[in-house]
Every structure is written in C-alpha cells, then in structure tokens.
Amino acid sequence: MKKRSNIDMVLDMVEAFLKGNISRLDFQLDFPHEVQQRYQKMAREDEEFARLIDDRLVEDGVYKGERLSDEAFRRHIRKQFLDVVDISDEGFL
Numbered sequence: 001m002k003k004r005s006n007i008d009m010v011l012d013m014v015e016a017f018l019k020g021n022i023s024r025l026d027f028q029l030d031f032p033h034e035v036q037q038r039y040q041k042m043a044r045e046d047e048e049f050a051r052l053i054d055d056r057l058v059e060d061g062v063y064k065g066e067r068l069s070d071e072a073f074r075r076h077i078r079k080q081f082l083d084v085v086d087i088s089d090e091g092f093l
Contacts, residue, residue, distance in 0.1 A: 010035055
C-alpha cells in the first residue's frame with residue numbers, strides 16, 4: 001500500500017470540512033494545528049506547496065475567516081482551497 005503524503009492528508013481535511021464531515025469548530029481548531037505539526041514533512045515533500053497551504057488556507061483562510069458566518073466561512077475556505085489547487089495545477093513560478 002502506498003503511503004499518503006502529508007500534503008494530501010491536510011488537503012483531505014479541507015475537503016472533509018467542505019463536504020460537511022468536519023464541524024467548523026473542529027476545523028478551525030484542528031486544521032492550523034495539523035498544518036503546524038506536519039509542516040516540516042510537507043516542506044520536504046514540496047516546500048512551495050507547503051508554504052502555499054500555510055499562507056492561503058491557514059493565514060488567509062482560517063485566521064482571516066474567524067468573524068464570518070458559518071456559510072460565509074465555508075465559502076471563504078472553498079475559495080482559498082480552489083486557489084491552492086489551481087496554483088498547484090498550474091505549477092509554481
């Protein structure tokens with residue numbers, strides 16, 4: 001069985017939240033912690049992608065969306081997530 005990357009694991013956590021499988025409270029508490037715990041391993045897998053996840057999904061995502069309503073927060077995280085996916089699909093400059 002192929003070992004899953006740390007990057008895939010944190011992105012799966014975002015997808016689980018967007019699908020409604022993780023509550024907002026759990027996501028807001030657990031996601032930044034999970035990224036912090038896995039950051040060094042993620043950076044070894046792909047340093048630019050790890051930085052992008054931290055910048056877009058933690059700093060500009062979870063932390064900047066704290067005062068939004070639940071639905072606005074979900075839309076905000078979805079936008080940040082799609083930006084991360086689009087940038088990684090296009091490649092880093």
